[in-house]
Amino acid sequence: MDEMTSIPQYRLFIKPIDLKELRRDIWIDEPVPAQLTIDGRKLEIDLSYRGSHIRDFAKKSFQIAFYKPKKFKGSNQIHLNAEYKDPSLIRNKLSFDFFSEIGVLSPQTRHVFLTQNGKAEGVYLEIESVDENFLKRRDLPNGSIFYAVDGDANFSLMSDLDKETKKSLELGYERKYGRPEDDYYLQEFIFNINTIPQSDFEKEIPKYVDIEKYLRWIAGIIFTSNYDGFVHNYALYRNGDSALFEVIPWDYDATWGRDVNGKVMEANYVPIDGFNTLTARLLDVEQFRKRYLNLLEEIMNHQFTTEFMMPKVEQLLQLVRPHVLQDPYKKLNIEDFDKEYEAISNYIVERRMYLQRKLTNLE
Template identity: 65%
Template sequence: MMNDKSLLNYQMYIHPSDIIDLKKDLWNDEPVPGTLTINKRKFDIDVVFRGSHIRKFKKKSYHVSFYKPSHYKGSKEIHLNAEYKDPSLIRNKLSLDFFESIGVLAPQSKHIFLLLNGRSEGVYLELESVDENFLQRRNLPNGPIYYAVDGDANFSLVSDLDKETKKSLELGYERKCGTNQDDQYLQEMIFKVNTLLKEEFEKEIHRYVDVEKYLRWLAGVVLTQNYDGFVHNYALYRNGETGLFEMIPWDYDATWGRDVNGREMSEDYVRINGYNTLTARLLSVKTYRKRYQTILKEILEHQFTIDFIKPQVEQLYTLIRPGIKKDPYKKVHLERFETEPNYIYRFIELRKNYLTANLYKLD
């Protein structure tokens, strides 16, 4: 889903009575029927509001499922994110593209302009769904995919939510594709992470987790400073050939110096060694800790730089600026929108300095 030279219009129609029903109960996940027209091609769809706290915002985000035709560009569903609290509207895409640039599996995305029942809803980010089609498009082996849906997805035996021992090691995860047998592999991995003695852990963990890819993912979370990314905002994929679990980032708008509410986040908010039980155990092993240090150094030198990021920011701003001026929710904040690139560049400098000064902690 590469950027086009201009924003593509998506025309969605939902019967007004169905919109009323959706708004009556924001947390109802029962979809309503609708149509979506893209490039003069009309699709019958099911649509529902998506997200957790974002459902309360004036500008809604949508989960769209195609059923006639059943797929659009190989996808049976897409996510249309309002990016309402991000004054730049680019942080999510910038982050996901950044992960891809450092060798981490990440969903593709593109900005579009949404019209609902003929009314402009503004600039949205279309996000690729992480499912079996995600794997097929990349010629990856089939395997189960789990969404980390809450703080219980912390790779621990203890809940991050109530600090009690978990009743099930599947807590915090929602299986997107796979079988009951796959659930057993997930539970076994989490159990091993928590119960292997240190010497055993170093020898055994590579049989369950693709450690190199995990450390690259960890570097991406730490660099972009997604505080929720360690126990949330990711999908877990078990590669059908290697049998190893890999991490896939998801929902990365709270990054590049701003939190989930768009407020400024200091450059030292997330520590260099990150969080969650699996991270702590891996970084307790000198071999893995030094490898993580090397990965960070390489990315700090090459991808996490203004020279690398600035052309991407400028390209995205050139693309979406005309749409922002027509966005009923964002056009009144145009002046703030225009100042965000410099804010992002400043964050890169500050975060780079902070992390560079703390690399010694990984010795």
Template identity: 60%
Template sequence: MQIPEYQLFVHPSDRNELRKNIWQDDPITAKLTIGKKKYAIDLAYRGSHIRDLRKKSYRVTFSKPSMFRGAKEVHWNAEFKDPSLLRNKLSFDFFEEIGCLSPKARFISLKMNGKNEGLYLELESVDEYFLGNRKLPNGAIFYAVDGDANFSLMSDLDNKVKESLLVGYEKKYGSEQDEVHLQELIFMINTLPQEQFETEIVKYINVEQYLRWLAGVVFTQNFDGFVHNYALYRNGETGLFEMIPWDYDATWGRDVDGEIMEEDYLRIQGFNTLTARILAIKTFRTHYKNLLEDILTNKFTVDYLKPKIQELHDLIRPYMQQDPYVKENLNVFDHEPAFICTYIEARGNYIRSQLDVLE
């Protein structure tokens, strides 16, 4: 497998405009060459706290031609705080393997105006093209943009009653009627009597898929994943909402600053109002326990994951050596496969030790 090289050309005045205010979301125009193909694109910084970092991440929208690899929009992530550069890619692949919808990710080598900008992870945008590429039914997509996306009537940010049930969400694709469906979902999560919850909630959310997503968050230990770092897709045929992971670099034993996150940091019951209500039902709780046991046996093991981790590490190492932003961290990078494997072993043991709480 070879990592593709992207040649990006940005007018110096446009680049200065981008640098002048890193918090603006308005894009600049640029030219992109991949192999022998040329594209006109719109380019903007992406992310929140990561915009302050030396190595920027970008949102890319294709204008001419308007599509690239079946997508209108992609994201180039610097993965600057992850010393392995692998965690996002490893997480999305893991989610897909345990039966969840998940963005596709691949590494690219980026040059801007002839200068090496290093290694990036290209992420598929979660939008209508994401659905079309998987031949999924058309449906609404909402991004969870902050801590208010907690499936509660109360804000996680100020502990007050929300002014709107849409607070915390950004509609990426869909209609006003889809907003009504999302509000109805959150209202029902919070008002259904306990004796009706098991039979009624399955009319609003794909519980099987939700439990698989929950397992993915718990195994990778993405603490923010319950009120942030996800997208909601409402399947147009079934009318059921499904969860899609997003931004999983702070996982596999390291937090958002790249510091060590102990294997017992996140409880296996997770968080947020919907998770609590689902796991309060014995039928769902038992199914979740069985899912955890199956993944512990077949997917979340050092034997299974180590070859995948090492293959990715070997693939990107030559590019790491040339990356002007991270090449000085090569020694830490080389220890990361072993670090992640140690985390897998420890986290697996912790989850096994906690399975009884799901009885």
């Protein structure tokens, strides 16, 4: 199917007894069996709800694990995001594509139209799972992957949740792929971020984290304005060859001028120097701060412009609009959808003005 003119149709079938079980308690992660038809091929799957606060929304997001066959198009698992609070339905994809453009490892995504037991559920964003297949697809070295699952993934010895000293340095993370002994490298990384003396930091920290890729990730957060991005909404990948950590973005619907509730977020809301312990320590080093400054200027000259971004925005909006009209949760808000081109354009203009004013503070 030509994705320039249409989006793939995903047909989900769940037996009534299993659907009842799925809906019985939305907070249970236990999957139910279901069948998913993609491109005429019937797949046996395990289906569960995904996300935290988004489970309360009328339009649910799903996690799909392939059961028979165990793998489909190189994946064991995919995520279907409802994008319920984003009036445009494109911010997540726009963000991941932007991260890729600026040299950050990012999940692949595409919009699909989902039906459940013959009833339209609407436009969803299919997101690639960040796991061993993510690495294989990109021909990357084997390594470990940790998901940041809550605010304790703040690169600090202090908990972001209760403001106490962490009882474990793995708090805030869940190992998605790797061996139990890989947890040691994560603990060592967090410990060293916080304990290397400032006099040795510039020389020692590059032994644990890919500085260039980390700074590009921070730049991506700054340009998209993901408020939770510094302490949440990411995965850590430890490259088995270089033994360095890299960061992969995740859940970027509350971006490009909208917050988690879909409300307007002021262009100056997310500070230019971010907030987490590792970022603060890196930007305290003149060499790293200068590189970050150069990166911001470089991206503002090339990718973060209305000239570069708005044709991409327009293409995505045109792609999904006919399907939004068939989305039972969104079709009555098509007027809001149609205002989103201007909303994203205004955000880019205003965010550029804010960042240009603040760049001198980093010099």
